[in-house]
Amino acid sequence: MAAPGDSLRVAYVLLRDPSYSETFITSEIExxxxxxxTVEVFVARQGSRAAELRQIVGAVLRHPFRTLADVRALGMSYLPRAVLASAHAARLAGPIAAFAPDVLHAxxxxxxxxxxxxVGRRTGVPSTAMAHAADFLLDRNGSALDRRLRLLNHLFVISEATAGQLTERGASLSAIPHGVVRAAFDGEIVERQPRRTGDVTRLVTVARLVEKKGVDTALDAVAQLTRAGVPVRYDIYGDGPLRTTLEERARALALSDVVTFHGAVSHRVATEALVSADVAVLPCRRAADGDLDGIPVFLMEAASRGIPVVTTAVSGIPELIGPAGGWQxxxxxxxxxxxxxxxxxSRPDEGHRRARILAARLRDEFSxxxxxxxxxxxxxxxxxxGSHAPEPFPAGAAAADTTNSGAASAPGVAADRRAVASEEAGTRWT
Known part of the structure; x- marks a missing residue:
């Protein structure tokens, strides 16, 4: 255990190495x-699924009683995945103990x-975790979710909306210490000049091509804009199960000369694509299976580069955009x-003003x-x-209201927010 004055040693426990759509994990670690x-990353899933199966069978055969204890801790209703979790914990406990962490984080x-x-139960090290969205929204076993969270020493949620969604799913947050910590973006905030009038407007989306991202809605909107004579280009970065369907939709809408699908790209390429963007578009929605975004990192990275944002008022997105940081x-x-x-x-100065407000919000609450x-x-x-470190947010609050914390961080931002809020009183789509 760390002594006062020592740097903390944190073991990140991940299922696999972060994917290209999980840059928030690497950004947080940095x-x-x-x-x-001092941070060390431990990855549970290594090798093929066949190797994983052999590991599970070996763990059960070598330590049947320990496996049973783990299953009881996680709940019999979680049985298959509890056995899998037990096997992964058995393999990771030794290397993690050798690292001697002060805390485990997932x-x-x-x-x-x-x-x-x-692993925390085996080693006696406190464990914490971060809740996002799809990781529990697609989980139909509310009792197992609650039981799992109660094993933690602390739960972090990325938004107030996340806390509410967890409660709806059956988690007893009143009995689980928790608080808001935002998903991390790459941290760079760039001052941007207003776009030039008369140019083709370049719309950009960076996202996995899945239902909850609403890219089909964006394609339909782009078709309307082109029919209305608004010169636009739409660049889509990302891949996913809906790519073929979306490409066919773009062709059917006669957008082949307007829309470009760039496929999966590195984080560097995706962020560079924002440099010449005029609008960041992400019309998120709840998918048919209940999947939903938390606060998309793409919106944060667009905001950090001064790109005006057009999105939807779902899940935790309003906590990022606020009353005047973009269009919802x-x-x-x-x-x-x-x-x-x-x-x-038609009003580029307005876009620049809202982008400045959002960049200030990002700097003050999401850095x-x-x-x-x-x-x-x-x-x-x-x-x-027994230490008396200052509270990072109100004690016991999963929903500390930090949405207006950027009011005075940049010249004119507070006045801009009031002006936009007043102006939108009868027209804002939220």
């Missing part, structure tokens, strides 16, 4: 290291949290989406350094019981 913690409150909690339209509404883009094209300090404040108290 931020935690930057504020002085992202996603499904299998990675189960593994981290079991209803999901599945290409008319409203096209109208918002057209407003931005990676702030999230790292919030994490370390909790981890420090867990590693050093």
């Amino acid at each position: 931020a935690v290291r930057a504020v002085g913690a 992202h996603f409150v499904n299998l990675p949290t189960a593994v981290a909690a079991l 339209v209803p999901p599945n509404d290409p008319d409203a989406l096209a109208d918002a883009v057209q407003q931005l094209v 990676p350094a702030l999230q790292a300090r919030r994490l370390l404040a909790v981890w420090g108290r867990l590693a050093r019981p």
Whole structure:
């Protein structure tokens, strides 16, 4: 256990190495290291599925009673994945103990949290986890979710909306210590000049091509804009199961000369694509299976580069955009989406003003350094019981209202927010 004054040692327990759509994990780790913690990453799933199966069978045969204890801890209703979590914990416990961490931390409150909690039980090290969205929204076993979260010493949620969604799914948050820590973006905030009038407006989306991202709605809106004579280009970066369907939709809408699908690209390429963008578009919605975004990192990275944002008021997105940081339209509404883009094209100064407000909000409430300090404040108290580190957010609050914390961070931002809020009183789509 860390002594006062020592840097914390944090073991990140991940199911696999972060994918190209999970840059928030690597950004968070970099931020935690930057504020002085020692971080080691431990990946549960290594090798093929056949190797994983052999590992599970071996763990059960070698330690049947320990496996049974793990299953009981996670709940019999979680049986197959509890056995899997037990096997992963058995393999990771030794290397993690050798690292001698002060705290274990996982992202996603499904299998990675189960593994981290079991390793914590084996090693006596406090465990925490970060809840996002799909990691629990697609989980129909509310009792197992609640049981899993109760094994943690602290739960982090990326938004107030996430806390509400967890409660709806059956988690008893009143009995689980928790608080808001935002998902991290790459941290760079760039001052941007207003776009030139008369140019073709370049719309950009960076996302996995899945239902919840609403890219089909964006294509329909782009078709409306082109029919109305608004010169636009739409660049889509990302891949996914709906790519072929979306490409066919673009062709059917006669958008082949307007829309470009770039496929999966590196984070560097995706962020460079924002340099010449005029509008960041992401019309998120709830998918038919219940999947939903939390607060998309793409919107944060667009905001950090001064790109005006057109999105939807779903899940935690309003906590990022605030009352005046961009345009929020209803999901599945290409008319409203096209109208918002057209407003931005016709009033570029307004787009720049809202982008400045959003950049200020990002700096004050969503900066990676702030999230790292919030994490370390909790981890420090867990590693050093009885310490009096300052609260990173109100005690016991999963829904501390920080949405207006950027009011005075940049000249004119507070006045801009009031002006936009007043102006939108009868027209805002939220």
